[in-house]
Amino acid sequence: MQPCSATAIQEWERAISCKRMFIIAGNKRIVLLIGWDNSSLVIDKLCNEAEEKEDTAVLCFYFDFAARNEQSPVNMLGSLLRQCVSGLERIPELVVQSFRKRRKGIGGRGLQVAGILKMFQSITTTKSTFICVDALDECAPEHRMVVLESLRQIIHGSPNARVFMTGRPQVRSEVEKRLDGAAAFISIQPTEDGVIRYLRDKLSKDTAPEIMSSTLEAEIMKIIPEINSET
């Protein structure tokens, strides 16, 4: 195992605080969001599998309507690149050189989408990369267009890149169009079993159980799953 730099230790500390974890696979240090265990279905599965494989990266991004100004395409794609770079032994020379060149500009010029994609594809060419993006509909429309085009370029340029996205039905046609009709789709519907599990969990965490009668509890467990099955 190679010695960690101070920055790596800082990243480690922050990762631990964020319940992420780094592992050593072969001679390469790979960032995995392993600590997100039991926190999300797909990311959890991918991270568990990545533990067994070398050179696999699991990256994620959550769009949030309230943060749509700061969640620009540059910041979003930069975040994916940052997660990718954080898991490497050292920051790739291409990224360092780009940083140096940009810093020389007036006030330090920022990144651009084309530059991020170039770096991203250079780093992920031989890597299995899973990109998970939540709530695509909460991304501003003008940003979403750029993000989808960028993801299209990534999956065309990096043969081992996979993209998993969630969003409301109204952006489905946009995804289909922007990704050349190559995306597969699944409609998410709450199952009866899922609703029952959810209700049981919430009732077990009731902070005022003394005011919950067994009659009311039985009624909740009966009526809400019925309403779900009717919709």
Add this chain to the structure above:
Amino acid sequence: MSQVLSNNDNCFNITNNNYSAPDNESKILAWLSPLEPWVRHQDIEAERVDGIGAWLLETKEFTRWHNTTKGDGPNHATLFCDGNPGVGKSYIM
């Protein structure tokens, strides 16, 4: 902790022009993006109920997406899960 590490850097006389120096690695990472998506994930983690949505992993769409190999090209590289507000999309991801 970061303060302690910074002091260590000074002990080793690492200069600002050395881009492998820890401080500059931090600067480069911050330059790549200021966003920290794992914070949002922690919020979701607190709310998620274990086991819900496992059916998704058994669908043929997910299996095909997950098992796509290099030779398949971009054709099966993207999977989009859509659903109305409140159905649990974020928890499934």
